[in-house]
Amino acid sequence: MSEIKNLQRIASQVRRDIVRMVHACQSGHPGGSLGCTDYLTALYFHEMKIKPEVFEMDGVGEDLFFLSNGHISPVFYSILARRGYFDVSELGSFRKLHSRLQGHPTTHEGLPGVRMSSGSLGQGMSVAIGAAQAKKLNNDQSLVFVLMGDGEQQEGQVWEAAINAAGKNVDNLVAAIDFNGQQIDGPVSKVMPLGDLKAKYEAFGWIVYPLNGNDMQEVIDTLKLARKNAFQGKPQLLLLKTEMGQGVDFMVGTHKWHGAAPNDEQLRLALAQLEETLGDY
Amino acid sequence: MEFKIQNYQDTRSGFGAGLYEIGKLNPKVVALCADLIGSLKMDAFVKDFPERFFQTGISEANMIGMAAGLTIGGYIPFTGTFANFSTGRVYDQIRQSVAYSGKNVKICASHAGLTLGEDGATHQILEDIGMMKMLPGMTVIVPCDYNQTRAAVHAIAAFDGPVYLRFGRPKVPNFTSETEPLIIGKAQMLQEGTDVSIFATGHLVWKAIEAIQQLEKEGIHAELINIHTIKPLDNEAILRSVSKTKCVVTAEEHQRNGGLGDSIAQLLALNLPTPIEMVAVDDQFGQSGTPEELLGLYGLETADIIAAAKKAISRK
Ligand SMILES: Cc1ncc(C[n+]2csc(CCOP(=O)(O)OP(=O)(O)O)c2C)c(N)n1
Numbered sequence: 001m002s003e004i005k006n007l008q009r010i011a012s013q014v015r016r017d018i019v020r021m022v023h024a025c026q027s028g029h030p031g032g033s034l035g036c037t038d039y040l041t042a043l044y045f046h047e048m049k050i051k052p053e054v055f056e057m058d059g060v061g062e063d064l065f066f067l068s069n070g071h072i073s074p075v076f077y078s079i080l081a082r083r084g085y086f087d088v089s090e091l092g093s094f095r096k097l098h099s100r101l102q103g104h105p106t107t108h109e110g111l112p113g114v115r116m117s118s119g120s121l122g123q124g125m126s127v128a129i130g131a132a133q134a135k136k137l138n139n140d141q142s143l144v145f146v147l148m149g150d151g152e153q154q155e156g157q158v159w160e161a162a163i164n165a166a167g168k169n170v171d172n173l174v175a176a177i178d179f180n181g182q183q184i185d186g187p188v189s190k191v192m193p194l195g196d197l198k199a200k201y202e203a204f205g206w207i208v209y210p211l212n213g214n215d216m217q218e219v220i221d222t223l224k225l226a227r228k229n230a231f232q233g234k235p236q237l238l239l240l241k242t243e244m245g246q247g248v249d250f251m252v253g254t255h256k257w258h259g260a261a262p263n264d265e266q267l268r269l270a271l272a273q274l275e276e277t278l279g280d281y
Numbered sequence: 282m283e284f285k286i287q288n289y290q291d292t293r294s295g296f297g298a299g300l301y302e303i304g305k306l307n308p309k310v311v312a313l314c315a316d317l318i319g320s321l322k323m324d325a326f327v328k329d330f331p332e333r334f335f336q337t338g339i340s341e342a343n344m345i346g347m348a349a350g351l352t353i354g355g356y357i358p359f360t361g362t363f364a365n366f367s368t369g370r371v372y373d374q375i376r377q378s379v380a381y382s383g384k385n386v387k388i389c390a391s392h393a394g395l396t397l398g399e400d401g402a403t404h405q406i407l408e409d410i411g412m413m414k415m416l417p418g419m420t421v422i423v424p425c426d427y428n429q430t431r432a433a434v435h436a437i438a439a440f441d442g443p444v445y446l447r448f449g450r451p452k453v454p455n456f457t458s459e460t461e462p463l464i465i466g467k468a469q470m471l472q473e474g475t476d477v478s479i480f481a482t483g484h485l486v487w488k489a490i491e492a493i494q495q496l497e498k499e500g501i502h503a504e505l506i507n508i509h510t511i512k513p514l515d516n517e518a519i520l521r522s523v524s525k526t527k528c529v530v531t532a533e534e535h536q537r538n539g540g541l542g543d544s545i546a547q548l549l550a551l552n553l554p555t556p557i558e559m560v561a562v563d564d565q566f567g568q569s570g571t572p573e574e575l576l577g578l579y580g581l582e583t584a585d586i587i588a589a590a591k592k593a594i595s596r597k
Contacts, residue, residue: 097575103400108568192338
């Protein structure tokens with residue numbers, strides 16, 4: 001099987017996990033999760049050098065990933081479980097009492113694979129910069145990845161971090177934005193237009209790669225390029241053009257599924273569109 | 282006294298209804314929201330008064346600063362977002378641009394406390410009352426149901442000064458009078474009694490009503506007072522009640538540190554030292570779960586108030 005085909009099969013199972021998880025607890029955020037599935041699959045199953053068997057907080061010698069838009073925890077948990085950080089059966093506990101799989105990711109219950117709590121938007125890139133600076137102090141040649149939302153770009157802290165990463169040459173940092181054009185109150189372009197994001201980050205001193213974040217080939221090629229261009233003085237940003245709800249036809253093209261769970265019938269319709277490739281949890 | 286449940290409604294809907302009404306009554310009322318119009322129930326205001334509504338996107342610090350600015354020129358801004366992002370996220374903006382600058386901003390905060398439920402601890406702020414009450418000049422109001430939240434919006438619109446208004450997400454019993462105004466700083470007597478004074482706020486007022494009804498069956502006559510205004514505290518009403526009952530229970534959906542119980546303990550320690558039991562979260566973060574599960578797990582249920590009352594009485 002080709003690598004692309006293999007990654008797509010994993011992504012299909014992750015998408016099944018996502019809709020089943022939010023359906024089971026009747027809450028959570030499927031839209032952004034489905035849109036970012038291809039990117040996280042490519043990162044965790046192809047690009048990142050990681051040791052899921054023995055999770056260590058410090059991750060010395062490993063690539064690190066931080067989820068800044070913590071509400072898309074369903075995709076993050078599914079990816080971590082499918083990659084072996086913890087047993088997939090635990091996905092069934094999502095958002096339930098005494099679960100390690102909290103509504104938003106946290107280190108508080110010691111879930112392997114999570115290095116920072118998130119949920120309050122806008123904070124992840126700062127943490128990623130700190131972790132990237134720690135890697136430099138440790139002479140560690142691995143990379144630090146962080147994913148943010150496009151609505152999240154409205155938070156001022158993101159831009160404090162963007163100035164810092166470029167101004168201090170944090171060139172082992174690879175950020176990404178889930179550029180799906182949607183947020184809670186509607187299209188980003190209406191709620192609070194971001195202008196030309198690519199030009200803005202470039203003006204700050206970043207290398208920016210616009211790409212289709214739902215095209216697996218494009219994603220892995222761009223990640224490869226980013227690793228090649230690391231350690232050359234500039235932070236890098238992947239501007240992932242994605243579809244919120246990607247993979248489930250009735251969840252695409254609207255912000256309705258940002259934070260809404262499918263009912264039984266909608267679950268059935270969604271699962272019919274997503275092949276079970278690795279076995280449901 | 283009988284407490285009749287008129288219906289089950291979320292307090293945030295009381296906020297939305299009140300905001301719409303004062304928007305109609307007073308053209309100086311403006312509203313701001315940071316990408317949570319639906320969650321804050323601000324839709325009606327947004328629809329009918331679009332020119333007086335400011336969507337700030339996900340930028341709470343900017344929203345608080347803008348609200349402060351809007352007061353300069355005579356407007357009365359109401360900001361809307363979740364309680365965590367209304368306080369913790371923007372504490373210094375509130376401190377400097379609103380409180381210290383003495384600006385007439387109404388910080389309206391939904392999804393406070395554990396009863397936000399499944400979103401989990403990142404969103405379940407339990408420290409907001411403490412942060413807000415520590416700011417000099419800040420008024421802190423925590424209404425107990427839909428009607429009272431609606432009344433609170435009218436009251437704070439008419440009041441000149443910065444206010445923190447805290448409400449929540451789940452549907453809870455709506456039992457206060459639809460026509461009774463909220464008087465800022467004036468505690469609400471719900472049941473007179475002699476054996477113990479129970480001071481409750483927010484969602485725990487209904488739990489306390491259930492508790493006093495059970496206690497009554499056991500022959501314990503509890504006094505129940507709704508402290509909807511945490512600051513300024515109604516010292517007089519509290520001291521009057523405690524002089525009579527000689528023991529106290531406080532109940533709130535907040536950390537014990539910095540909450541209502543802490544304010545009342547301070548008042549009593551300085552004026553009338555009295556045994557006090559506090560029903561509150563004990564120095565912990567919350568977690569995901571249903572509102573009822575969480576109230577049970579963190580000791581904020583009717584049974585916890587009953588147990589606290591008995592313990593307080595035994596310490597007299
Ligand atoms: C600081 C902060 N403010 C508000 C929220 C509430 N909130 C959660 S997700 C969201 C919208 C995020 O939009 P975007 O980053 O575009 O993510 P998407 O909807 O595309 O998944 C908001 C406002 C939050 N979690 N944190």
